[in-house]
Amino acid sequence: MAASSAASAQAPSIEVLARGEADRPHSAVVRFGADKPLRLDSGAVLTPFQIAYQTYGTLNAARSNAILLCHALSGDQHVANVNPVTGKPGWWETLVGPGKPIDTDRFFVICSNVLGGCMGTTGPSSTGPDGQVYGLGLPLVTIRDMVRAQAMLVDHLGIERLLAVVGGSMGGMQVLQWAASYPERVFAAFPMATAARHSAQNIGFHEVGRQAIMADPDWRSGRYLEEGLSPRRGLAVARMAAHITYMSDTSLHRKFGRRLQARDDRTFSFDADFQVESYLRHQGEAFVDRFDANSYLYVTRAMDYFDLAADYGGVLANAFKGGRTRFCLVSFTSDWLFPTADSRAIVHALNAAGAPVSFAEIVTDKGHDAFLLEEPELFAIARGFLDAVARTLGVS
Amino acid sequence: MSDRSAVLDLTMRGAALGDSGKRIDLLMVADMVAPGSRVLDVGCSDGELMELLATRRGCDARGIELSREGVNAAVARGLAVIQGDADVDLADYPDDSFDYVILSQTIQATRAPKKVLEHMLRVGRRAIVSFPNFGFWRMRLDLLLNGRMPRTDNLPYSWHDTPNIHFCTIRDFVALVDEVGARIESAAALDAAGQKVRFTAPWWVWNLLGEQAVFLLTRK
Helix, strand or coil, X not given: CHHHHHHHHHCCCHHHHHHHHCCCCCCEEEEECCCCCEEXXXXXXXXXXXXXXXXXXXXXXXXXXXXXXXXXXXXXXXXXXXXXXXXXXXXXXXXXXXXXXXXXXXXXXXXXXXXXXXXCCCCCCCECCCCCECHHHCCCCCHHHHHHHHHHHHHHCCCCCEEEEEEECHXXXXXXXXXXXXXXXXXXXXXXXXXXXXXXXXXXXXXXXXXXXXXXXXXXXXXXXXXXXXXXXXXXXXXXXXXXHHCCHXXXXXXXXXXXXXXXXXXXXXXXXXXXXXXXXXXXXXXXXXXXXXXXXXXXXXXXXXXXHHHHCCCHHHHHCCCCCEEEEEEECCCCCCCHHHHHHHHHHHHHCCCCEEEEEEXXXXXXXXXXXXXXXXXXXXXXXXXXXXXXXXXX | CCHHHHHHHHXXXXXXXXXXXXXXXXXXXXXXXXXXXXXXXXXXXXXXXXXXXXXXHCCEEEEEECCHHHHHHHHHCCCEEEECCHHHHHHHCCCCCEEEEEEECCHHHCCCHHHXXXXXXXXXXXXXXXXXXXXXXXXXXXXXXXXXXXXXXXXXXXXXXXXXXXXXXHHHHHHHXXXXXXXXXXXXXXXXXXXXXXXXXXXXXXXXXXXXXXXXXXXX
């Protein structure tokens, strides 16, 4: 007891570490002042604001080997380095690194924290120009706003055209938005396990999560940080519910079945008797330490609002007309959050627009999260696609 | 899932190779395509024909392939290939989106060959279809002498587990072309040695001597 409290006095908790990232992250930061305001879809103007980002590899002399990675809802910019908050490996180290399919020996890889996030890019836990934490005072942001901010970062890095933009889930939404908004700046697009619009079912799940957060008395109408509080229970429930949607019936069953957690029989109580309950509680707890509840509200809302076709007269193909970006899409058979039909709808639109597109549905029982896991089929396709793109652009 | 590409390999095992090691049947198909065209290759396998069309004919080639192995291999070649099925996915392509739609050694494995052919001629201005000819003399002889469904080195499946559910002869195919209201612009047959059948002969000769056939069709 004494030893552990001594240790915790030396090493700040994950929660404290995470809180510190909002304004002063362990990442490169670019700050945009009053001369470079960000005009948001809501009509609001965000200024000043900052973007926190990580890079891997070296930008070549021709500035032609840059790949932008877009992270998902609960991700961050720490793709392939030890996360400064959790101490865990980067979330895409399976795919990104020296000799990996997204090979940092060849490519200059960029990943930034999304607008509305809590890892150093301006979000609701950031300190606003008045010295106060934004909280709900931050205007709502959209996927397109996130991409606008990323484009400003890419400008800042002096990169005219990206070799590829890559991402899964919400990251895939950003990839699609990039190809639609800046077709001449995206040579290749690799969206996986994603959709061109968020479904009613998915908006429904997000609303459950948000209501759980807002129902927590410690949420304090969004002003919990000023009071030194955090709606931990609400955010944990949100994460638990969401986590189920990232897996599949089969993968949950294989992992836990109906097995009991460290007990021989049911306790006839509401303890976490089942392993699956214990696992979800753990997932919820681990998440609240590192993620800001208001960020969860903002970023889920951005996904809900995403409907790419709506910005192009209701016809998705129009979003890609005239562009020369080449696409590769991947979906997973057991993903019921972003099912294959969503990817096929994008493929049909790209075909109608005459865009070069490849598509593969990967057989796996790991559900939506498959894009983050060791999935050899995905790696083979990613490697093949990016190799071919690099050859075309003369990137060695 | 990989049944169809397996069929392709087995069907073409005896196919002769051309000057540069390319399969003659693919070279024949490629010869029918005007340079610089937009081409959709349905059942493109690992993209060999697409690559041939892109590099030798300067075509903008797209593919549909059922097997994941085929899609992976084609994507790694830098080709645009969609995992899909001729029976299902052709319906989603807009009218007139290609100059040519190619169906190579696949029509006999489709559920609805007539519908597939109609979609090909809707999506593309021209269609190119190659298929194994069930009217080939060895097939006929096999059935006549043995009284069993023919099995050859190139088509080794038993009747009950073959993916080739809609075999036809050259004559059958010509009748189908007529039925869907298409016109035959050109046609060729390959004999068992993979050489062109050099006949300006009537259909029944082709139908007897051709082990495979290739047709170039247009709308009437």
